[in-house]
Amino acid sequence: MIPTRARTDTLVAGVGDLLVRHKAFIRRLQWTTIVLYVALLVLPVFLPLPTSRDFMWNNLTRFAQFVFWGIWWPFVILGTALIGRFWCGLLCPEGALSEFASERGAGRAIPSWMKWSGWPVVSFISTTIYGQLTSIYQYPKPAALLLGGSTLVAMVVGARYGKAKRVWCRFLCPVSGVFGLVSKIAPLHFKVESEVWRRPATQVGAISAVNCAPLIPIKTMQGGSACHMCGRCSGHRGAIRLAWRRPASDIVYGSGRAATRFETFLIVPVLLGLVPAALHWSSSSLFLFIRQWLAELCVSAHWIWPLSGRLPWWVLTNYPSASDVMTVIDGLSLLVLIAMSGVLASFIFIVALVACSLVLGRRSRVIHHLAQALIPVAAASLFCGLLSLTITQLHSDGIDLPFIDRGRGIIVLLAGAWSVAIASRIAALYTASLRRRALATTLMAIPTIAFSWGWLVVFLP
Ligand code: SF4
Structure with missing residues (x-):
């Protein structure tokens, strides 16, 4: 009789092999996603803005908003954390279109500037901020501009560089850095057995x-x-298969050990600083305070235009018919809030990381490795923050989810505890001393608990 573990392993590997055998079905699935994606992105641009009498079941714009921001964005993050980047390989319309263009494109060599590891960080920050300034979650035009523009650039990159490759996804996609980090906690991966690979x-x-x-x-x-x-390599040379792994083992023993400063930057000031501010600025009292302060500065300097002037919708939110206009002062206040949040997160987490590296023996690599321990709490923060969009949209359609805020609070708290436990496992790799390990764990626990507590206050006011 085959033991249960072996049976499960065979079953999981079989799922990977299915992906190789059903390439044509996956292609059809990708084209279906592309058609839906284009339709939901483009059609709402030509429709009038929804009113308070429109719901997601009788209005295409509201439906598209819910699909993009209420389901797709938060649940792709959740899916990546639970099962890895299957979205990227099997369903992402942008990746599929980029590869399609690349199959028929010029096939040029990839320029070295494109391989700079900082692009995913730069593009994630800029698209997040631009999306907030133009209210991408509320209006179809900025969504079409940002998502559609990104898809067009992905196709142009595909058409110029690589042959049947996804150069855009690998080096430039704004979310590839985040997906790459979040996937490190997934319990599924394609495992390569180098011993088997070396067989003649x-x-x-x-x-x-x-x-x-x-x-x-x-x-x-x-x-x-x-x-x-994508599963295309499943079974290759008998050395690759879809397999279980201990969640976060990649962080502790795998790629986490070779973490880069760009990953640390993406985790600390961006995911733990910029993103929470970008997702909750409209209900922030600090935002109101900054805006008031900047407004008073303008009045005392007799600059009235920043208080009342409007900019085009593709620069700053400008929808007078929906009584939704962002002034220059609003935009500036948002930028200041986001910058402050990034600086604050950097301060509290970097101080802890540096202190840990000193406790564990002054190795700068320790800082980047330990920063990876924060991936669970950063991923939970992103997922739960994005769920606000789902909750708000459902609420405006008269659907309230009981206990959802408590649920979000519990998720962030548990993820924080998991991050601290991972930090402790990483510390154990660098010191045999229990005292040093406990001290390093405590140092990491302080900012992590403070951060999780901050979300709890937002979820349970
Ligand atoms: S490593 Fe294998 S499963 Fe992963 S993207 Fe490449 S071909 Fe697809």
Whole structure:
């Protein structure tokens, strides 16, 4: 009789093999997603703005808003944390269109500037801020501009660089950095067994080439945070299979050990600072305080235009018919709030990380490795923050989800506790002393608890 663990492993590996066998079905699925994506992005632009009598079941614009921001964005993050980047490899319309263009494109070599590891960070920050300034969650035009523009650029990049590759997804996509980080906590990955890989070709049989669209050196793939989980390499040389792993083991023993400063930057000031401010600025009393302060400065300097002047909708929110106009002062206040939040998160977490590295022996690599322990709390913060969009949209349609705020609070608290536990496991790799390990864990626990508590106050006012 086959033991349960072996049976489960075979079953999971079988799911990976299914993806290889059903490429045509996956292609059809991708085209269906593309058609839906384009329709929901473009059609609402030509419709009048919804009124208070419109709901998601009788108004296409409201329906599209709910699909994009109430379901797609938060639940792709959740899915990535639970099962890895299957969205990227199997369903993402942008990635599929970029690869489609690349199959028929010029196939040029990828320029070295494009391979800079900081692009996903820069593009995530800029699209997040631009999306808030133009109210992307509320209006179809900025959504079409930002998402549609990103898709067009992805196709242009695909048409110029690489052959049947996803150069855009690998190096430039605004969310690839975030997905790569979040996928590190997933319990599923494509495992490469290098011993098996090294077997001579005579033992392996016929070996067909694999097109890894995101350009991963499959043979040496570790952890797989860049892997789109398309499954095309499943079973290759008998050395690759979809497999379970201990959640977050990639952070402690795998790619987390080779973490870069860009990943630390994406986790600390961005996911733990900028994102919470960008998701909750409209209900922030600090935002009102900054706006009041800037307004008084303008009045005392006799600058009236920043208080009343309007800019086009593609620069700042400008919908007088919906009584929704952002002045220059509003936009500036938002930028100041976001910057302050990033600085505050950097301060509280970087101080703890540096102190830990000193406790554990002054190794700068320790800082980046320990910063990876914060991925669960950062992912939970992003998911629960984005759920606000789901909750608000459902609420405006008369649907209230009981206990959802308590649920969100519990998720962030549990994720915070998990982050502290991971930090403790990482600390154990750098010191044999229980005292030093306990001190390092406590140092990481202080800002993590403070951060989780901050969300709890937002969820349960
Ligand atoms: S390594 Fe490449 S080919 Fe294999 S599953 Fe990941 S993205 Fe697909």
